[in-house]
Amino acid sequence: MSTTLDEICSLLDSAKIRYGRREDRIRTGFETDLYEDHEGDNCLHMAIWPEDDGETLRVQAYGTYLLPPAQFPEKLAAVQRTLNQINWETKTAHFEMDIQDGEIRISVDIPLEDAKLTERQLMRAVKMLPDLADRCHSAMRQALDDGIPLATHEELCLRFDTFMIERDKGLGER
Amino acid sequence: MSKSSKEHHLAEFKDRLACAQKHRDTNEMELARAEYVQALTFAEKHLGPYSPEVDQACYRLANFYAALREPREELAVLERRLRIRQGNGDVTEIVDALQDIALCHASYDRPTEAEEVYQEAIALCEETDEKHQPVLRATLLYFGDFLNEQDRHANAVPVLERGLRLCARSKSYPSISGSRLAANLAVALFALKRPAEAVALLEQALPVLAHRSQPTTTITRRMLYALATEYRKQKRYADAERWYGEAIYHASLSNSSRDNAFILDAAADNDLKLGRAERAERRLQKAIKQILRIRDAHHEDVLGIRQSLLNLLIPAERYAEAETVLTEMVQATDHPDFSDDRGRERFLNNLGFVQVHLEEFPKAEANIRRGLETADEENSAYLIKNLGLMFQKKGYTAEAICEYEKALTIFEKHFEPDHKVAVFIREALKELKG
Numbered sequence: 001m002s003t004t005l006d007e008i009c010s011l012l013d014s015a016k017i018r019y020g021r022r023e024d025r026i027r028t029g030f031e032t033d034l035y036e037d038h039e040g041d042n043c044l045h046m047a048i049w050p051e052d053d054g055e056t057l058r059v060q061a062y063g064t065y066l067l068p069p070a071q072f073p074e075k076l077a078a079v080q081r082t083l084n085q086i087n088w089e090t091k092t093a094h095f096e097m098d099i100q101d102g103e104i105r106i107s108v109d110i111p112l113e114d115a116k117l118t119e120r121q122l123m124r125a126v127k128m129l130p131d132l133a134d135r136c137h138s139a140m141r142q143a144l145d146d147g148i149p150l151a152t153h154e155e156l157c158l159r160f161d162t163f164m165i166e167r168d169k170g171l172g173e174r
Numbered sequence: 175m176s177k178s179s180k181e182h183h184l185a186e187f188k189d190r191l192a193c194a195q196k197h198r199d200t201n202e203m204e205l206a207r208a209e210y211v212q213a214l215t216f217a218e219k220h221l222g223p224y225s226p227e228v229d230q231a232c233y234r235l236a237n238f239y240a241a242l243r244e245p246r247e248e249l250a251v252l253e254r255r256l257r258i259r260q261g262n263g264d265v266t267e268i269v270d271a272l273q274d275i276a277l278c279h280a281s282y283d284r285p286t287e288a289e290e291v292y293q294e295a296i297a298l299c300e301e302t303d304e305k306h307q308p309v310l311r312a313t314l315l316y317f318g319d320f321l322n323e324q325d326r327h328a329n330a331v332p333v334l335e336r337g338l339r340l341c342a343r344s345k346s347y348p349s350i351s352g353s354r355l356a357a358n359l360a361v362a363l364f365a366l367k368r369p370a371e372a373v374a375l376l377e378q379a380l381p382v383l384a385h386r387s388q389p390t391t392t393i394t395r396r397m398l399y400a401l402a403t404e405y406r407k408q409k410r411y412a413d414a415e416r417w418y419g420e421a422i423y424h425a426s427l428s429n430s431s432r433d434n435a436f437i438l439d440a441a442a443d444n445d446l447k448l449g450r451a452e453r454a455e456r457r458l459q460k461a462i463k464q465i466l467r468i469r470d471a472h473h474e475d476v477l478g479i480r481q482s483l484l485n486l487l488i489p490a491e492r493y494a495e496a497e498t499v500l501t502e503m504v505q506a507t508d509h510p511d512f513s514d515d516r517g518r519e520r521f522l523n524n525l526g527f528v529q530v531h532l533e534e535f536p537k538a539e540a541n542i543r544r545g546l547e548t549a550d551e552e553n554s555a556y557l558i559k560n561l562g563l564m565f566q567k568k569g570y571t572a573e574a575i576c577e578y579e580k581a582l583t584i585f586e587k588h589f590e591p592d593h594k595v596a597v598f599i600r601e602a603l604k605e606l607k608g
Contacts, residue, residue, distance in 0.1 A: 033426050033460075034419050042456060089386060134426070135386060138419045153388075156381045157349035163378040164352055168342035171335075 002054030003117040011119045025049045035133035044130045057110040059125045065104040074147050081149040086136050093128050183220040187227050210235045229258045245282045266309045269295045292317040311337050311351045318358050327362040334359040353379035357397045376401045390424045399437050411447045435465035439479050458483040471506035493528040500525040519545040523557045530564045538564050555584035578603050
């Protein structure tokens with residue numbers, strides 16, 4: 001079974017998704033609520049193509065962010081920790097970073113093996129990326145702009161607990 | 175009853191509840207009602223009138239009646255559930271049942287009864303008893319929220335503070351309960367004009383509540399918006415943007431079009447402060463789409479957000495786009511339910527103004543004169559001034575001077591002498607006469 005570029009195009013047509021086809025890839029873009037591309041537009045740019053002789057479908061939001069090389073190590077650490085934390089909390093899709101040029105992108109791979117790609121599968125993969133980009137945009141910007149890594153929920157709870165216990169002591173002393 | 179027979183009865187009871195739920199999910203409400211009532215009768219007969227299954231059936235029926243807004247029936251099953259739990263004597267279970275009764279009273283606008291039940295629930299709990307603490311914290315949270323809903327913010331503060339004190343004295347701090355109590359306390363503090371205390375609490379509580387692992391709730395969404403707005407007031411626009419971003423994300427998850435539209439509107443205003451006019455415009459266009467899902471075009475919420483868009487388009491001299499927005503606003507005011515004459519006059523005046531700039535003079539004059547049909551003297555000043563502007567642009571000097579002078583007389587009578595429109599008219603008159 002597996003899939004081909006033509007088959008993916010016909011599924012996108014059926015789902016009324018606008019796209020362009022260039023060489024061996026399909027390119028499309030999705031509107032986002034929060035994520036902004038490098039030009040400040042609310043748009044996530046994506047490429048879709050089959051790999052491994054069509055046995056895997058790859059959907060990739062290329063150039064989602066860029067961390068230019070030769071950054072302070074603290075900032076690089078903050079970004080990598082944030083990416084790691086997001087990936088830890090996320091199913092299926094994941095962020096990846098090319099440490100050569102600093103490109104950060106979001107990808108999802110759907111293993112098809114001998115199954116036929118369905119419109120539902122394709123749409124789920126395609127729509128997952130803008131959702132993830134929106135969900136993580138604030139955290140990614142904090143890491144990229146200010147070098148502040150994404151905290152875990154446990155860390156946030158601990159900060160809150162400490163603050164509230166101190167506050168309670170303060171109220172008690174009044 | 176033999177073990178196998180009880181298992182058989184339990185299985186049948188579960189089947190009946192599942193069947194009722196299935197009918198509910200497919201909106202077959204009368205079939206669902208029949209199944210729920212049968213499940214209750216079945217549990218009474220085969221599992222005992224004070225069994226946990228009767229308790230469960232009462233709770234499910236209460237939810238069902240709540241969905242259909244049947245207050246008498248809802249209260250009856252909730253009170254029956256309370257009696258079952260009172261029979262068992264477990265305080266935490268009794269308090270839990272009382273909470274549901276209080277919520278029921280509150281939802282049917284019976285605040286006195288709701289408050290009595292909350293007080294009864296709180297009185298039953300022993301603060302020092304560790305087993306009682308979680309349910310007491312929850313009751314204080316709901317009671318505080320109820321008092322906030324009743325605009326009794328000063329009463330809400332000590333209730334929520336008591337909840338927070340209880341959290342601080344727990345063996346291990348209950349972060350989620352504590353952050354919910356803190357967010358509700360912030361609601362009261364904002365209302366009591368104590369924003370600094372509210373902000374200090376929200377800065378710590380919101381990261382916990384708004385974390386991706388937590389479900390989105392109304393209080394989280396609204397407090398994200400409130401914190402961002404407070405930063406905007408303090409001119410901390412970059413911080414405001416971060417929290418508006420979180421609020422937008424949570425609103426998009428919640429499907430609450432009204433919240434979403436208001437957050438986008440406020441975030442757009444913040445964008446303008448950050449010099450991000452393009453993003454502001456995108457957000458306002460989205461806000462309009464959101465609010466039109468739930469409001470008619472003549473509703474003040476829609477007109478308010480469209481006005482925000484105009485406040486962006488007109489100073490940027492994008493008159494053709496402003497004309498489209500204003501035409502829609504004026505058309506919306508033709509709706510029979512729209513009764514704000516001053517609002518309509520303002521939109522007609524603005525439409526006339528942009529049409530003057532687009533040199534669509536006949537349309538501009540028609541709109542300005544339409545506004546003048548209902549305007550009182552004070553409001554007519556703006557319309558007459560734009561009539562003057564139109565004649566000036568057309569090159570009809572005498573007519574322009576005449577209208578400007580009429581407008582200036584009204585401005586001088588009703589407004590400060592240095593009102594910016596009066597200053598503009600004086601300058602225009604000087605130019606025309608000179």
